[in-house]
Amino acid sequence: MTTTTERVSTRTPAVPARSRRKPNWNLVLRIVLLMIAAVLTLGPVMWTLSTSLRSPSESFKLPPSFFPWNPDFTSYAQVFQQLDIVLLVLNSALVTGLIAVGQMVTAAMAGYAFANLKFRGRGALFSIVLATMMVPVQVTIVPVFMLIRGMGLSDTLLALILPAIPTAFGTFLMRQYFMGLPTDLAEAASIDGASPWRTFRSVYAPLAIPGMAIVGILAFNFHWNEFFRPLIMTISEQNFTLPLGLVSLQGNLGTGSISVVLAGVVLSMIPALVVFIFGQRALQDGLTAGSGK
Amino acid sequence: MSTTTPRRERPKQAAKPAPPGGAPAASQTASGRHSQRWLAWIFLAPTILGMGLFTLVPIAASVVLAFFRWDIISAPTFVGFDNFAEVVQDPTVRVSFLNTIVFVIVAVAFQLGLALALAVMVQEKMPSWLRTFFRSAFFFPLILSAASVSIFMRYLFNEQFGVVNWFLSLAGIPAVPWLTTPGGSAAVVILVYVWQNFGFSFLLFIGGLASIPVETYEAAALDGATGWRKHVYVTLPLLSPTTLLASVMAIISALQVFDQPYVLTRGGPGDSTRTAVMVIFESAFQRLEFGEASAIGVILTLIIMAITAAQFRLSKRFVFYQ
Numbered sequence: 001m002t003t004t005t006e007r008v009s010t011r012t013p014a015v016p017a018r019s020r021r022k023p024n025w026n027l028v029l030r031i032v033l034l035m036i037a038a039v040l041t042l043g044p045v046m047w048t049l050s051t052s053l054r055s056p057s058e059s060f061k062l063p064p065s066f067f068p069w070n071p072d073f074t075s076y077a078q079v080f081q082q083l084d085i086v087l088l089v090l091n092s093a094l095v096t097g098l099i100a101v102g103q104m105v106t107a108a109m110a111g112y113a114f115a116n117l118k119f120r121g122r123g124a125l126f127s128i129v130l131a132t133m134m135v136p137v138q139v140t141i142v143p144v145f146m147l148i149r150g151m152g153l154s155d156t157l158l159a160l161i162l163p164a165i166p167t168a169f170g171t172f173l174m175r176q177y178f179m180g181l182p183t184d185l186a187e188a189a190s191i192d193g194a195s196p197w198r199t200f201r202s203v204y205a206p207l208a209i210p211g212m213a214i215v216g217i218l219a220f221n222f223h224w225n226e227f228f229r230p231l232i233m234t235i236s237e238q239n240f241t242l243p244l245g246l247v248s249l250q251g252n253l254g255t256g257s258i259s260v261v262l263a264g265v266v267l268s269m270i271p272a273l274v275v276f277i278f279g280q281r282a283l284q285d286g287l288t289a290g291s292g293k
Numbered sequence: 294m295s296t297t298t299p300r301r302e303r304p305k306q307a308a309k310p311a312p313p314g315g316a317p318a319a320s321q322t323a324s325g326r327h328s329q330r331w332l333a334w335i336f337l338a339p340t341i342l343g344m345g346l347f348t349l350v351p352i353a354a355s356v357v358l359a360f361f362r363w364d365i366i367s368a369p370t371f372v373g374f375d376n377f378a379e380v381v382q383d384p385t386v387r388v389s390f391l392n393t394i395v396f397v398i399v400a401v402a403f404q405l406g407l408a409l410a411l412a413v414m415v416q417e418k419m420p421s422w423l424r425t426f427f428r429s430a431f432f433f434p435l436i437l438s439a440a441s442v443s444i445f446m447r448y449l450f451n452e453q454f455g456v457v458n459w460f461l462s463l464a465g466i467p468a469v470p471w472l473t474t475p476g477g478s479a480a481v482v483i484l485v486y487v488w489q490n491f492g493f494s495f496l497l498f499i500g501g502l503a504s505i506p507v508e509t510y511e512a513a514a515l516d517g518a519t520g521w522r523k524h525v526y527v528t529l530p531l532l533s534p535t536t537l538l539a540s541v542m543a544i545i546s547a548l549q550v551f552d553q554p555y556v557l558t559r560g561g562p563g564d565s566t567r568t569a570v571m572v573i574f575e576s577a578f579q580r581l582e583f584g585e586a587s588a589i590g591v592i593l594t595l596i597i598m599a600i601t602a603a604q605f606r607l608s609k610r611f612v613f614y615q
Binding site for chain 2: 026027030031033034037038040041042044045047048060061062063064105106107109110112113114117118119120122125128129132134135136137138139140141142143144145146147162163165166167168171195196197200221224225226227228231232242243244246247250258261262265268269272273275276280283284287288
């Protein structure tokens, strides 16, 4: 490299000298390209936010708006009239919340059993759990629909909640998590005469909370946004979740009042945004946890 | 895995003979083992029963149902391979599978290429606040619902008042009929899908790049590999395990695409953006042909399994593990 020869000839360190003389074109080019990608990624979301804050009659006017300079909240008032958005939010929150809590508890229990308890068939059972991850929801949806119907739960929120609670990925995450905790904790507890249940309750359960949080955040993000299962499992509008309600609103309104539909979209994004701001790290770690290191 | 072994050894030395029944003399550890087993089954019960009920039984039922004709109202009748024969001959189903395959190839290639290029650019020397900003920006679409994204993208790609065509008109390009022509709709479905999902592959590549030791690059630099040659000869081979993982995950999820085409185009115009999962949905829940829907589902699952197996076989040849 040229820098090495420079370093020999001049006594000053080569790198700062070079950067003083001319800008790092490689870095500038990369930042420009990455900026273009970032604008294309965030631009549509900015447009959505900004257009939802235009008045309905102006919403489709060009040039488009990307910054809400003069926010107008008519569309937000209207979306509450057009759509029972309170009910949709309650349904979505109830479904998502119960799935998240259910997954956190069951995955922590199963993950602990696979990581720390000894029983016959542990390896085989864990392989079966992992294998179920490969089967797409769409393939099992018809029998699940029949089953739910047979249980007398069709067109209820429970039809969305119950089948989503057992989680292979969550179990896998929690097993990894428990295996990462030091083992001498369990040894100390058992020497003190604690039963396996007490060891779990007083030693491991409190330590499991960060891992359970990742499972909960992943479940929340996935099921808050879910569309396919609610589309099939719910029939009456009183059981719709947010994404379903918004898609039907777009169908009903056509292209007449874009900003009203977009106001609904923005409202539905708020919880995801909160998760993004406070739990981004956990979400990224959880999503890529399957990649192994 | 290896972390469990030291733990497993501990009770062995204390309670060597203890048979499952447990001699009373075998003391604490034998009963401890016994209660461990009990606790394990209690802890596993919700997950195992739930998965049995909502995943394993449905898989079996799906396979069985594929050999029956059933509309939920009348009793199911056994029809052998008729469903498969019908499905294979049905022009809509054939077009949908073809669409899905084309979609997977184009979308996955686009997604992986874009994600890899961006990841390499982000991981090289750069102020850390900028790196954090780019990572968050590219990750952001993943937290949105595919349905909501498709709702606003449908407006953005509108032929008359859409923002995309407005920008194109600034460059003198006449309005593109995005959602009303077969080629246009296919392009929109791919663009919207990749827009939302490239961030996931990007994260995987970032992780893979971070695990390549710096010394490898230093050694390559001494041998004269700089700039893009460094990436061709060092980054790509060392990144191949990540690339394999990213492509398997991207292909499996692209094969199941539903939300975007359903909201953006409802599969149209004609059948031009109808996908395999849309056909499952329509034959089951709109035409009440549950047997046929199951047959399509079985075919889709077999394709997914075959692709996964093929990729792992290929990986033995081409993937370079350190």
